[in-house]
Amino acid sequence: MLSIADTQLAEATWIMVVKSIVIFxxxxxVLPLLTVLERxxxxxxxxRYGPNRVGPYGLLQPLADVGKLVSKESFRPENATKTLFILGPLLPVLAGxxxxxxxxxxxxxDGVGLYGIDVPIGILYFFAVGSIAFYGLLLGGWSSxxxxxxxxxxxxxxxxxxxEVSMGLALLGVVMMSGSLSLVSIVHxxxxxxxxxxxxVGFLIFMLAGFAETNRTPFDMPEADxxxxxxxxxxxxxxxxxxFLLVEYMEILVVSGIAAAMFLGGWMGPGPSFLDPIWMLAKMLGLVLLFxxxxxTLPRLRYDQLMSLGWKVLLPLATLNVLVTAILVVVT
Amino acid sequence: MSFDPKSASYLDSIEVVEVQRGPKPGGVGGAYRAFGETLRGLKTTMARLIEGPMTIEYPEEKTPVYPRFRGRHKLHKFEDTGLEKCVGCSLCAAACPADCIRVVAAENIPGDRVSAGERYAAVYEINLSRCIFCGYCEIACPFDAITMGHDYEMADYDRRDLIFTKEMLLAEPVERTPLKSEGE
Incomplete structure (x- = not known):
């Protein structure tokens, strides 16, 4: 059988299936709760109070929202390209x-890794899969x-x-310091x-680029309501x-998760080991709150400001960060 | 005398105002300042979060009105005799700029008096869909028979329901509007 990823821990198939279902x-x-939390x-x-009418403390608001969205007509413009138009929102969900x-x-x-899969090329996988999501936006926008x-x-x-460039370079420093691409060994x-x-510096650049990657303010140019x-x-x-909205929140969670694992010590925290997922979730939640x-707080940037920030500030800074880290890693 | 902008007397005579300009954007300094300003913005929003919401959840909570708030009109009776104060003089109708008051006066019958005066208002109607709540009727009334109350929840489904008759104006309004306390 062709192995998709060379995992560092062999697990029974049923365990992997159960893990996938639990994570999913x-x-x-969490996602619907995240929308309420944000609002x-x-x-x-x-x-203001934000939504507080539907259910206790407005907690059932996402249910009402989803109910409304589902019951709406799936409208498609006459000159839209049908297959791509339908594919548009699906790809980002898949990637997320x-x-x-x-x-x-x-x-x-106990022989079960508390993660979906520990790929040795973890970060690369993150970028590869994350890029598929952009196809969704592009196809969706073009085919409309x-x-x-x-x-x-x-x-x-x-x-x-x-x-994406600065984001990758920002993570490179961490990768060099830990000597691995696998998120689990990076946490270790x-x-x-x-x-x-x-x-x-890498953390700052990663978070800034993360805001841009998830289309969040101040970089929500693609949406720009x-x-x-x-x-x-x-x-x-x-x-x-x-x-599309769901994916935005999912991407926030993913970026927070990657940042928590790479910069904030992942699941590490005081207390017994069964608290590990809680610590991870808490760190992710902290980053989500930052989002x-x-x-x-911040208004949307102008488009040229966005571009010059990306290419003239973040990219040189990230490159410099990688360079300095590389020298320090070799020296020490 | 010829005008010479470089002459000492001219330079002394004008007052030079130096325009304060901020530092130029861009560059490392600009990025540093932008970062600082971002932190300042984050501090500002966090302060708003800590202050808590200012919302008054209207149908459940109501903003208290001031004592002189001009809401829905009230007609008054004498508290001791129970007679209506309105004598049907139509001064309020005359003062009304929106022309929304209709008064039809009638003679009081001795033994079955309605008002304290010679005549009384047989019909007294205010069309609240036209009223502009200026309070001129209140000022025009020589007997303080009509005053502006504090009610402002008068929305209705039918325009005809907004014509308030004498009985409705005389009736004690359901006290729904809180009043601001002294000094508030």
Whole structure:
């Protein structure tokens, strides 16, 4: 049998299936809560309550939202390319779910690794799979047959390509320090010190690029609800539109997860080992709160500012960071 | 005298105002300042979070109104005798700029008096869909028979329901509007 990934731990197939289902269920349980959390927090940041009518504390709001989106007509513009239009929202969902697999929730316990899969090329896998999501945005925007969608898709393509470079370079410092691409061994190598301290610049660049990759403010140019009427998703409605939104939150979780694993010591924390996934989740949640906080604070950048920040500031800084790290790793 | 912008007397005579300009954007300094300003912005929003919401959840909570708030009108009776204060003089109708008050006066019958005066208002109607809540009726009334109350929840489904008759205006309104306390 052709092995898809050379994992470092052989597990029974049924364990892997159970793990996938558990990760899938937990993440898809957290996602709707994340939307409520975001809306409520944004409200609080603006002296408002946010949604608090549906259910206790507005917790059933996502249920109402999804119910509304599902019951809507799946409208498709006349001059849209049918297959690509349908494929558009599906690819990002697929990519998001795939990249969830490598987030490490804990160490190997009783012969079961508390992660979806420990690929030796973990970070590479993250970038490879993450790039598939952009095809979704591009195809969706292009196949809609609308100028706003096309503009939004072009913008997102340019933005995502620009920031992917700095993002990769930012992670390279961590990879060099730990000497591995696997997220699990990267977490293991943070036993003494979390990489956020020696790689603080890398962390900053990664988070900035992460904001851009997930299309969040201040880099939400592709969506730009005020000027581009949601950019590439202008022509989408109903659950297709909903899945684009879903993906946005999933990507936030994935970026938070990668950042937590690479810079914040992953599952490491005081307490017994069964608390590991909780620690990981807590660190992810902290980063998600940072995402929300930044969204409540910063306005959208102008497009040329975005580009010059990406190419003129982040890229040289990330390169310099890699260079300095490389020299230090060799010297010490 | 010829005008010479470089002459000492001219330079002394004008007041030079130095325009304060911020540092130029861009470069390392610009990036540093942008980062600092970002942190300042984050601090600002976090302070708003800590302050907590200012929302008044309207149908459940209501903003108290000021004592002189001009809401829905009230007609008054004498508390001791129970007679209506309105004598049907139509001064309120005359003062009304929106022309929304209709008064039809009638003679009081001795023994079955309605008002304290010679005449009383047989019909007293205010069309609240036209009323602009200016309070001129209140000022025009010589007997303080009509005053502006504090109610402002008057939305209705039918325009005809907004014509308030004398009985409705005389009736004690359901006290739904909180009043601001002293000094608030």
């Amino acid at each position: 269920a937990v993440i898809f349980g 409520k927090l944004i409200g609080r940041f603006q002296h 779910v795939l990249s969830l697999a490598i987030i490490p929730w804990g160490d190997v316990q 047959g609308s100028k706003y969608s096309l503009l939004g898709a072009m913008r997102s393509a340019a933005q995502l390509i620009s920031y 190598s943070q036993g003494e010190i979390w990489f956020i301290l020696p790689q603080f 005020a000027e581009l009427v949601q950019g590439f998703m202008t022509e989408y409605g109903g659950m297709r539109f909903g899945s 929300i906080w930044v969204r409540a």
